[in-house]
Amino acid sequence: MIRLENIGKRYQRSDVLQRIDWRIADSAFVLVTGRSGGGKTTLLSIMGGLTRPDEGRVLIDDVDIWRLSEPELAALRNRKLGFVFQFPSLIPTLRVLDNVLLPIAFGGRSPNREDREFAGSLLAMVGIADKEKAYPSQLSGGQQRRAAIARALINRPSIILADEPTGDLDESTEAEIMSLFQNINRQGVTIVMVTHALDYAALGTACLLKNQQLFPYPAGPSPESAAGEESRHGE
Amino acid sequence: MRQVFYLVRKNLRRKPFRSWLMIGCMALACATLFLAAVLSRGIQDTLQTSRERFGADIVVVPAEARDEALSVLISGDPTTFYMPSSLEAKVRQTPGVGRTSAQVFLRSLDAACCVVQVALVGYDPERDFTIAPWVLRKTGGPQRDNQIIVGAKVISAVVGSPEKAIGQRLIFMGKPFTVATILEPTGLGTDYTVFLTLNVAYRLTWESPLYPVPVNKDEISAIMVRVEDGEDPAAVAGSIEAKNPEVAALTANLLTRFFSRELRTLVEILFLAGGVFSFLALALTGSLFALSVRQRLREIGLFRAMGARRKVVFQLIVLEAVCIAGAGGLLGVLAGFCAAYFSRDRITEMIGNMYIWPGGQSLFAVALLILLAALAAGILGGLYPACRVSGLDPYEAIRKGE
């Protein structure tokens, strides 16, 4: 379980996140949306131990991650979390398979044959089994994204934090990747995904990040309906 | 650690031109420093050896003949100058002086025997301590009046091997002499000197119709001095000069002067160039490296997000810098060695044949020193970007890398 308690974050005195409380149950599929620059990536980074909140606590399985030591936090990122970034994030000097295996190396051991086989099966699952030996530059944007998803899964994390994983992809690829995440979620992995593709809101619970706060989406119980805001966003 | 090394290797191959540029800069600096160090080391070695070969700790000559005297001692240029022989006793009384022995330099005529001009020197076989160590082969008994001892280069050019010179008959100032023995090459003036006994030398100037101005028995040209054990030659020379203002007391230190000015300029230029290159190389490599790290900020942030510890990122960067510096150092030392090896003869020629190349051990020590310095520079150069980058939040690194 992930719990955010009273999370606040500001950059140069302007608040990006304010007093956010949030619980994400195990094996949940959560989508976060909101306007560009609204702080979605910041929120994900705070949850994932990539940047420290100015206020509040993040508890993952009841561990306050921002009170861990640096090596402990690194180990947590390595074992429990998998990131899929908003931008292409494969290491250009490494072949796809080696990219996928990289988190194992950072976990402090050399990848063995089993790891390689698992990496191969992950690549098959994301649909690019034939690209093992290719370099990232030889892959399309969608294929790179798939490889990044495979990499996020290599250490069998319990949580995937995905930041606009379909941001710059065409609709059919988007649909394929969304169903990929759905499959991953069915295997019990918690997924927190930032996305603008709200057609998929039905996959799980959706939230809207607005005015530095989180609201249920579409309309929630709160008096200020999120829907009105969202329509303005669409203009 | 193996994984870190693997990533470093991959990264160095990413931009081979840049990697080689950095390595090349380091190599150039190291090569120049290596050459400069080897040459100056050689000069030191040569000086050391020359001092040993010089025989005397101090040579006392007339004050006004200071410069000429040096040229006799160093290169065997025939010149003459005289002072009263009574000075030898005075010099011997100076505290710190151990042994003394007088020599008289004769004006040598173009000797028919020899290709090169030679210096004729009368010495005292009984008291001399300067040439005995260089006698190639002892001949039985004391030196007879018609015998001479010749320097290594006096006649070897004529008869071929020095060994063959022994027993040869040579005519000096109309008088026949036999070569009693020959001296080992010293690289100094003795190589071009013919040694007669003192008595014969004086007599020659009186008897030979060819000799312009006879030399009196109470005149000598130089007093060779050996200081007592533990005494400092320079200090003793100082007190000799203080007590006897009419003389100059030369120490082996003055030999330094006789390294050709070009050589010293060359070494100075090399050191200067080495210094400038090192500075430029460090500045260029350092900034290129910092740039390459900055360009990889996002990647480094990603590594951290995937669970790389701060320490690992730190190692990654420092190791990369060390690899570049180490490769540069190694290549530079090798290049410097090759340059020294292949220009060896030209350099020796330029410096004069008394130059002694440093032995393998010194070369190895210099190479090691420079390599260590390069590695240290690598560590230092890597430390700064490594500290900066590994201190960032992964998220900050990722954002800054955009």
Ligand SMILES: Nc1ncnc2c1ncn2[C@@H]1O[C@H](COP(=O)(O)OP(=O)(O)OP(=O)(O)O)[C@@H](O)[C@H]1O
């Ligand atoms: N390190 C930082 N320094 C200063 N401002 C920052 C920093 N990180 C984020 N911001 C600002 O915080 C705000 C939120 O940024 P964030 O990247 O979280 O937005 P986002 O919701 O992910 O946007 P997008 O949908 O475009 O990805 C933005 O206005 C951004 O400029």
Ligand SMILES: [Mg+2]
């Ligand atoms: Mg974002």
